[in-house]
Amino acid sequence: MEQLRNLRWRWVAGSLVATLALLLAASWGLRAVTREEPLQGFLRSQPEVLGYSEDTVAGTRVLRVELRDVPDLSRTYRHLYEGVARILGGEPFRLEVADRRSPALEEAFYRINPLLQEALATGRYGDLVDRVEERARALGLDRARVFIDPDRLYLQLHEGSDYLYAVLPRPDGPAGRR
Known part of the structure; x- marks a missing residue:
């Protein structure tokens, strides 16, 4: 019991906060390397994709992809959906397509x-x-x-x-x- 009183609690609390911050930064960095960069690279490499944007709605990642005039929307959509799903793993997402409507x-x-x-x-x-x-x-x-x-x-x-x-x-x- 005496040993607990002699601890420098400010140092313990500071070390705990610093360790937590370091772990959060490492987690963010790992996510960027394993998910964000591959996702951006995948979408940029697709010839059907003119551009894309991302948002989060109710905990679900929403990817809005602007497509060129494609001959077969179902084939293009499935290819993009499967590629995004493979990169994001089990993370919930929704894929929306943007077009050039009049x-x-x-x-x-x-x-x-x-x-x-x-x-x-x-x-x-x-x-x-x-x-x-x-x-x-x-x-x-x-x-x-x-x-x-x-x-x-x-x-x-x-x-x-x-x-x-x-x-x-x-x-x-x-x-x-x-």
């Missing part, structure tokens, strides 16, 4: 979206591609593409040099059943 494309999306929502709600995707392409032609768009995979539904609308991308999760897919 007011006309936004209006077209407003008119096509009910078809997408109906398919997502009912799980019937059989004639969705034809219905979307037909509606896009009626709206005067140059091109419309719909891709469906087990997890998501992808929409691409094109008019001139403008393009709109939408990635919608499937509630009947593996991710939606969790």
Whole structure:
């Protein structure tokens, strides 16, 4: 008991704070080397990516990636998603795509979206591609593409040099059943 009274408590507390600060700095540095730099390098190396930004919403990392006009949004999105997931490990994240949309494309999306929502709600995707392409032609768009995979539904609308991308999760897919 006498030994505890003779301790220099200020030195002990100071050493504890310094050690904690050193550990936090090392942790931050390790994260930068093992996750941040590889993530930035991966996104910069992708020819489809024009730019990207990052934010955190409710503890989830949100990566917003601006894409070029790509021929197959589903393939590009899956490639980016898998690459980011591999780099981040189990860290929660959300990947959002940015595009070059015009007011006309936004209006077209407003008119096509009910078809997408109906398919997502009912799980019937059989004639969705034809219905979307037909509606896009009626709206005067140059091109419309719909891709469906087990997890998501992808929409691409094109008019001139403008393009709109939408990635919608499937509630009947593996991710939606969790």
